[in-house]
Amino acid sequence: MEPVIELTNLTKKYNQYTAVNGLNLTLYRGEVFGLLGPNGAGKTTTILMMLGLTDRTSGDVKVLGLDPNYNAIEIKSKVGYMPDDIGFYEDRTAIDNLVYTARLNGIAAKQAKQQAELLLQRVGLENAINKKVGAFSRGMRQRLGLADVLIKQPEIIILDEPTLGIDPEGVRELLELISTLSREEKITVLLCSHHLHQVQQVCDRVGLFVQGELVACGNIAQLSEALNEEKTVTIELEVAALNNPLKTALEALEQVLSIETAAPGSAQRVTVTCSEDITALVAKLASEHSELYMIHRQVYGLDDIYHRYFEGGEAREAATKA
Numbered sequence: 001m002e003p004v005i006e007l008t009n010l011t012k013k014y015n016q017y018t019a020v021n022g023l024n025l026t027l028y029r030g031e032v033f034g035l036l037g038p039n040g041a042g043k044t045t046t047i048l049m050m051l052g053l054t055d056r057t058s059g060d061v062k063v064l065g066l067d068p069n070y071n072a073i074e075i076k077s078k079v080g081y082m083p084d085d086i087g088f089y090e091d092r093t094a095i096d097n098l099v100y101t102a103r104l105n106g107i108a109a110k111q112a113k114q115q116a117e118l119l120l121q122r123v124g125l126e127n128a129i130n131k132k133v134g135a136f137s138r139g140m141r142q143r144l145g146l147a148d149v150l151i152k153q154p155e156i157i158i159l160d161e162p163t164l165g166i167d168p169e170g171v172r173e174l175l176e177l178i179s180t181l182s183r184e185e186k187i188t189v190l191l192c193s194h195h196l197h198q199v200q201q202v203c204d205r206v207g208l209f210v211q212g213e214l215v216a217c218g219n220i221a222q223l224s225e226a227l228n229e230e231k232t233v234t235i236e237l238e239v240a241a242l243n244n245p246l247k248t249a250l251e252a253l254e255q256v257l258s259i260e261t262a263a264p265g266s267a268q269r270v271t272v273t274c275s276e277d278i279t280a281l282v283a284k285l286a287s288e289h290s291e292l293y294m295i296h297r298q299v300y301g302l303d304d305i306y307h308r309y310f311e312g313g314e315a316r317e318a319a320t321k322a
């Protein structure tokens, strides 16, 4: 895997305040990476340092092998950045805005127009090519923003809160588009967001950023694993009935930590916390001729992970020390 962004011990202080604290992070070509964190976590500051738009206090930044302190212009030509408050010329049409960006990036007039038309189709704005941007909805503006960062054919795109203020259908379409672009064109995408569900849908890996520190990083399975220090699993069973002697027998198994039963009914839902190897549990149920209808292993979603890291101080401390 080829690294395209490498941040090493990256720190930014605003006077006494540390906005980014010793950040180590590598992004690889073609991946969609979600930087997830609450307000003020330091996401925008990190982006600005990658682009050379703000100086770092210490540490190293390499973007496509270049240092933004010395090569900001070259980086800008290869990295598309869509801020959360993207600005357009409101009284100009969508195509005029795009052609303007293309020309600024040194693309010849004829080619600029062709590329702008193609991109407007690509982002689903083919019916609004000649509409003034002032009349665009939030979702349309975000699509145009995506076209605007793509027109210079970047190797990396950085999107700060791209789905802000868009309706759910619009969000789904925009995320699908981002995902397709990354896959088909091998563009690396860094997506900053507060919206865990959205990030979970499209990102190959996620970094959880809190108070200037990356408290966890990986794919969903890895984050879930990191949280589960006891190496236990939660299993949901549906059995015909679970009488007290059988419940006691299951609880007595070495692998079983706890059993919770839902209100008794004809078929019963049972939640078991146990070690990863569930052979003994299943064998016991089988030997007791208990009818087993369903067995399902619960996995932590990003929602659980986010809340454990961001709201559960203890889990966070443990993760940071680990």
Ligand SMILES: Nc1ncnc2c1ncn2[C@@H]1O[C@H](COP(=O)(O)OP(=O)(O)OP(=O)(O)O)[C@@H](O)[C@H]1O
Pocket (backbone or CB within 6 Å): 014, 017, 019, 037, 038, 039, 040, 041, 042, 043, 044, 045, 046
């Ligand atoms: N120019 C500045 N001067 C002083 N403090 C700043 C400056 N820019 C940012 N900060 C502070 O640094 C911290 C990180 O801000 P940053 O904008 O990077 O966070 P963020 O994760 O992008 O948040 P949001 O999701 O709200 O955009 C915040 O506490 C912010 O107040």
